[in-house]
Amino acid sequence: MALLDVKNLSIDIHGIRPLDGISFHVDKGEILGIVGESGSGKSLTALSVMGLLPLIGGRIERGTITFDGTELTTLPEPAFRKLRGRRIAFITQNPMTSLDPVMRVGAQIDQVARLHLKLDAKAAQVRSIEIMEKLRIPEAATLYHHYPHQLSGGMKQRIVIAMALAADPDLIIADEPTTALDVTIQAQIIDLLVELVRDRDLALILITHDMGVVAQTCDRVVVLYAGRIAESHAVQAIFANPRHPYTKALIRCIPREDTVPGSLTGIPGAVPSVAHYPSGCRYHPRCARRGPPCDGIVPALDRPMGGGEIACHFPEGMGNVHV
Amino acid sequence: MLSYIVRRLLLLIPVFFTVSIIIFGIIHLVPGDPVDNLLRIGSTPEQKAIITARYGLDKPLVEQYLLWLGNMAQGDLGDAIVMRRPVSALLAQNIPFSLRLGAAALLFSTLLGIAAGTLAAIYKDSRIDQSIMAGILLGSTLPSFWLGLLLILLFSVQLGWLPVSGARSWQAIILPVLTIGLGGTALVARVTRIAMLETMQKDFVLLLHAKGLPARRIQLRHVLRHALMPVVTILGLRIGWILGGAVTVEFVFARPGLGTLLIKALNQHDYPVMQGCLLMLAIAVMLGTLIGDLVQAAMDPRVRQAMT
Amino acid sequence: MSLIIDTQAGAGQSFRRSVAGKVLLTPKGGISGCYLICLVLLALLAPWLTPYPYDVQELSIASQAPSLAHWLGTDEFGRDVLSRIMYGARTSLSVSITAISVSVLVGMTLGAVAGYFGGMFDRFVTAAVDLSWSFPEILIALILVAIIGPGLHSTMLAIGIAYLAQFTRLTRAQILGLKNETFIEATRNLGASHGHIVFRHLMPNALAPVIICGMLATGDAIILEATLGFFGLGAQPPVPSWGAMMSSGTAQIFKAPWIIIFPGLAVAVTVIMINLFGDALIRALDIRAKLREG
Numbered sequence: 001m002a003l004l005d006v007k008n009l010s011i012d013i014h015g016i017r018p019l020d021g022i023s024f025h026v027d028k029g030e031i032l033g034i035v036g037e038s039g040s041g042k043s044l045t046a047l048s049v050m051g052l053l054p055l056i057g058g059r060i061e062r063g064t065i066t067f068d069g070t071e072l073t074t075l076p077e078p079a080f081r082k083l084r085g086r087r088i089a090f091i092t093q094n095p096m097t098s099l100d101p102v103m104r105v106g107a108q109i110d111q112v113a114r115l116h117l118k119l120d121a122k123a124a125q126v127r128s129i130e131i132m133e134k135l136r137i138p139e140a141a142t143l144y145h146h147y148p149h150q151l152s153g154g155m156k157q158r159i160v161i162a163m164a165l166a167a168d169p170d171l172i173i174a175d176e177p178t179t180a181l182d183v184t185i186q187a188q189i190i191d192l193l194v195e196l197v198r199d200r201d202l203a204l205i206l207i208t209h210d211m212g213v214v215a216q217t218c219d220r221v222v223v224l225y226a227g228r229i230a231e232s233h234a235v236q237a238i239f240a241n242p243r244h245p246y247t248k249a250l251i252r253c254i255p256r257e258d259t260v261p262g263s264l265t266g267i268p269g270a271v272p273s274v275a276h277y278p279s280g281c282r283y284h285p286r287c288a289r290r291g292p293p294c295d296g297i298v299p300a301l302d303r304p305m306g307g308g309e310i311a312c313h314f315p316e317g318m319g320n321v322h323v
Numbered sequence: 324m325l326s327y328i329v330r331r332l333l334l335l336i337p338v339f340f341t342v343s344i345i346i347f348g349i350i351h352l353v354p355g356d357p358v359d360n361l362l363r364i365g366s367t368p369e370q371k372a373i374i375t376a377r378y379g380l381d382k383p384l385v386e387q388y389l390l391w392l393g394n395m396a397q398g399d400l401g402d403a404i405v406m407r408r409p410v411s412a413l414l415a416q417n418i419p420f421s422l423r424l425g426a427a428a429l430l431f432s433t434l435l436g437i438a439a440g441t442l443a444a445i446y447k448d449s450r451i452d453q454s455i456m457a458g459i460l461l462g463s464t465l466p467s468f469w470l471g472l473l474l475i476l477l478f479s480v481q482l483g484w485l486p487v488s489g490a491r492s493w494q495a496i497i498l499p500v501l502t503i504g505l506g507g508t509a510l511v512a513r514v515t516r517i518a519m520l521e522t523m524q525k526d527f528v529l530l531l532h533a534k535g536l537p538a539r540r541i542q543l544r545h546v547l548r549h550a551l552m553p554v555v556t557i558l559g560l561r562i563g564w565i566l567g568g569a570v571t572v573e574f575v576f577a578r579p580g581l582g583t584l585l586i587k588a589l590n591q592h593d594y595p596v597m598q599g600c601l602l603m604l605a606i607a608v609m610l611g612t613l614i615g616d617l618v619q620a621a622m623d624p625r626v627r628q629a630m631t
Numbered sequence: 632m633s634l635i636i637d638t639q640a641g642a643g644q645s646f647r648r649s650v651a652g653k654v655l656l657t658p659k660g661g662i663s664g665c666y667l668i669c670l671v672l673l674a675l676l677a678p679w680l681t682p683y684p685y686d687v688q689e690l691s692i693a694s695q696a697p698s699l700a701h702w703l704g705t706d707e708f709g710r711d712v713l714s715r716i717m718y719g720a721r722t723s724l725s726v727s728i729t730a731i732s733v734s735v736l737v738g739m740t741l742g743a744v745a746g747y748f749g750g751m752f753d754r755f756v757t758a759a760v761d762l763s764w765s766f767p768e769i770l771i772a773l774i775l776v777a778i779i780g781p782g783l784h785s786t787m788l789a790i791g792i793a794y795l796a797q798f799t800r801l802t803r804a805q806i807l808g809l810k811n812e813t814f815i816e817a818t819r820n821l822g823a824s825h826g827h828i829v830f831r832h833l834m835p836n837a838l839a840p841v842i843i844c845g846m847l848a849t850g851d852a853i854i855l856e857a858t859l860g861f862f863g864l865g866a867q868p869p870v871p872s873w874g875a876m877m878s879s880g881t882a883q884i885f886k887a888p889w890i891i892i893f894p895g896l897a898v899a900v901t902v903i904m905i906n907l908f909g910d911a912l913i914r915a916l917d918i919r920a921k922l923r924e925g
Contacts, residue, residue: 052532085535092533097526100545102624112534147624163534341762345774352778464902466854468861469877469895476888564767571769571858575881586862589777597777601770608766 001069002027003203004049004171009063011048013056018274019044021063021301022229023309024222028170031197031204033218033235035211035250039271040224042207043093046173049205050090051080068170086116089164091174095156095181099148105159106144112166131162135192154185161192171203172196178213190217212254215239223247226271226282229301233308241306243315245289281313289314331616335609342605343395347388349601350594360594361404377401395602401595403588410599413584418603421580425562425569425607427496428503432565433558435504436511437551443512444519444550445542455512462509467568471502471575499576503568510564514557518550525549552619559615562608570604653915660911663904670901674720683711685718686869697889704889706880712890715871716897722872723898726783726865727852730790735845737791738798743829743837745799746806756803760796768793768855773864781864783872789859790852801844805837840918843909850905857898873898 002025009022019041026032034042047053049065051072065072067088072080084090092098099108109131110124119127125144132140135158148156157177164172174193178186194217197204206218214221214235222232223246231244242248249267269286272278278285284294291314299311350357361374375381378401379390394400400410443455478485478498486495522528523546531541570582577583581600588596620626654660673680683701688708697704703712745756763771772789779785809815810833818828853873859865860874868875873894880890 050533052529055529055532081535081537083535084533090530090533092526092530094526098530100527100531102548102622103545111536115535149625160530163530338762338765349774349777353780460903460906464850464854464906465899466857466895466902468858469891469898472877472881472884472891472895476884476892480885480888560765570773571861574862585773586864589773589781590863594777601774601777604770605766608770612765 001066003068004205005064005066006045006049007064007066009045009048009065010061011044011053011058012061013044013053013058016274017061017227019048019227022222022224022227023063023301024229024232026171026203026205026220028203029197029201030220031194031206031218033214033221034205034207034224035209035214035221036224036230037209037267037271039226039273041227042209042224043175045224046090046175046205046207049173050084050088051075051077082116085112085169086167087170089167089169089172091157091160091164091172091177093176093179095153095160098160099156101148103147104145105148105151105156106146109144109159109162109166112163116167128162128166131165132158135162135165137162153181154188157181157185157189158192161189161196165196168200169202171205173205173207175207176209177206179209193217210254211250215254223250226277227274228282229309229311230283231308231310231312233310237306237308241317243304243308243310243317244283244312245287245314245316246283248316281311289316327620328617331613335613338609339606342609343392343602344388346598346601346605347391349598351384353594360592361401400599400602403593403596405588405591405593406596410595413596414581414599414603417580417584420578421569421573421582424496424499424503424573424578424580425565427500428507428569429558429562429565431500431504432507432511436508437515437547437554439508440512440515440550440554441519441543441547443516444523444546447520455516459509459513462505463513465505467502467506468571468575470505471498471572474498474502475576495576495578499569499572499578502572502575503565506568507561507565510561511554511558514554515550518553519546522546522549548622552622555619555622556615559612559618562611562615650912650915654908654911657911657914659907660915663908663911666900666904667908670720670904671724673717674724677714677717677721681711681714681717683714685710685715685871696887703893704887706876706890707883707887712876712893715876716873716894719871719873719876719894720897722783722866722870723853723856723874723901726787726856726872727790727849730787731794731845731849731852733787734791734794734848735798735841738795739802739834739837739841741795742799742802742804743806743834746803747810747825747829747833753803756799760800760803763793763796764800768851769858772855772859776859776864781859781867783866783870786856786859786865790855793855794848794852797844797848798841801841802834802837805840806833809833809836839916843912843916843918846912847906847909850902850909853898853902853905857894 005025007023009019010017011019022041022045024032024034034045036042044053044058047056047058048060049067049072053059060073063073067083070083072083075083099105106125106128109128110121113119113124113127114121117124129140129144132144137143137155137158143151143155148159151159161177172193177193178189181189190213193204193206196202206213208214218235220232220234221238223230223238223244225246230246231238231242238247239251242251246267253267267286272282272285278295280293280295280297281287281290281299284290287294293313297313299313301309301311303309304315350360353360357378358371358375358380361378361380362370379387382390398411400414402409403413406413439455439458443452446452475498485498486492519542523542528541528546531545532538569580570585572578573580573582574586581603584596585600585604587593588600655664688710689705690708692701692705693707695701695705701711701713703716706712706715741756745753768790771793772786775789775792776785779788806829815828815832818832823832856865856872857874857877860872860876861878863875863878866872866875868879876894877891880887880894883890
């Protein structure tokens, strides 16, 4: 059994359903990518696993989330709190706003070990500085006493990662951990995360909109579109043979070395908002391969012979199944 | 920190001069001869000559203003016409009462307002929130002098628990503080509530939850601490309003103080006293803003760094 | 037949979707709206509706408690409190509304010109606004009363000037936000004059938040008017105003508390209703964010 197993997850926020039947799993030492444009439900997936949906007025409507044998959807809050930060850690999107601006960064890392590992102030400090050093934060002992606004974006994100590691978690969920950073810093942070997974046998869920990052780092990938799974598969397989037109379009968006600067192509159109999801396959208004059933019938999530999952009436390279 | 205080004080200088010019201008802006305005009706020419010399009223306006300012710096604010005493003596006698009332009201509204605002934010949209919001609406709309009169009716007349007016016993300050405090509490509670609700939406609060900290601890240690910064700024800006409330309320409770003195002077057309009171109130407002800024700076490391 | 029903349904629909509908069909907006309409009618029709004249003294019935003949009692001169409250509404409402309307007009013009043209004038206006912003309205009003002397005219002027900063600031913020929008740019390129742009394009767009702000300020102005009246610095006898009624009533507070309770209640309820109505209006127009820019 996988460390984290999400099955058929649907959530409800103020009467709308921004996630509909999501399933995925991730195991120790494995990096799972969750990819999609903004509005596809990536961050909500993270909040669901963290049990933080109530913060934004949401709740889990259906489905199960099993973590190391424990069912999370029915776990009472006090017990969930013992998991959060301890066994499941979270890295947020924007390091600029993720740290408490009026608290020294060291104290913010200490909080985790003091809370979950019951360390005293002294021991927590030693541990925090150790972690900071492992994350290659220069002059960790000095920076420990700094306030967030005195650090660069990359340093702040390292602090956030240090907070995530402070209680030795088994699973880290990183929600677009590099989007707000410079390109060079992005690569450093991603390398750091990959290294951590390999060294500590962690499970990592990497949420991103960038198929390039997925190609470099992930073992498997789930492609989300408008709150549903479009396709999921091993990374090599999906890049070698993308079957969903949306996956293919996302891969086309990755800038290559021979790409002329400024000629980057996005996917025409935008992800529909939750209130205006189209009927049938939600991708059909933007899809080049759409046919008669697409606007009326929701494509089922198939598990074809080659492995992985796909929800499309006209998948590429597999013949037209429904015709 | 010190250089910041100095810079903030320097910024107050033009404000102070503008305000002092307006207050100085009162006796020249009112209809009639300034000399007559500074005398009781039916004064002799000799008395007129004394007054003219005392305030330099035969000299150009600029010189008069500088004379007035210079005298003021030496603690001479002129003589009260009707009350027949030096204005400085009247002020010295009345200011302690206003300070005591203002400080007590400020303390009361800050503590109660922050508590009420925090409760309302934590229990947003619940019964508690709704009743606190209703209290805020009442507190910010009831005319303070009327509220004061009602409190007198209830606690002094009906129940006989507290003295009706004056400032002879310590109990006498309770009703005035309650009267001013309700408006102040409403203001502080409203700002605290909004600031807390806004802070709760921030990324770092989400991350605190993700770290596994108990919700209550996040609300009280982290969110409230942030929310207090705008509260302090508003309090600094609104110290003047609380003092303004003191003006009204002192009069209702017949308590000695700047407000009572000012209203009396207004009704008696006693211009030097008016000028003295208005000047003191203006200085209090300016100092309030300054203190608010400084406290906020002390609370926020970002501002603290920007200052040095 | 069906056609008539259709048009009626259509009218109902559009009312429900119009701003008036959105305000009046909520419990808050409906109750406060009705109260305010009734109050204005009562004030306008006071000469025909009041049971007694407001100024005839009859000392034989002085300071009587509320009774069937005098629903809200009589004051220290034997005048009917209810009649005086109805006449007082005329004074309080007309003073506050006139003062605030003039203040809104002047403030909008100052704010629009300052925000649109910028430069020295803008800096001067901003400095003046900041200065008066930091002083409580009651203090500004008292300074003005000190200069022009007590009375209804100085009360109006004091209210108008005390709230001027608020409207100037808000308008300026709105104009600054709109100034560089594409449609303004386009109008300017078409050769429209500055005056045309400011008054025909910018001001109308900034109107809603300023009007609401003015509406809420009218509530505060009613309190300010009552406060000045209470100090004996506003309406002079025998003109009835809510504040002045309470001022003369304080002497009777032990003997005849109704003389101050009812006028104060009139002030309090009116101000609360104005606030509730303003709140409903803000919700209906969805402009809370805009109001906070100022």
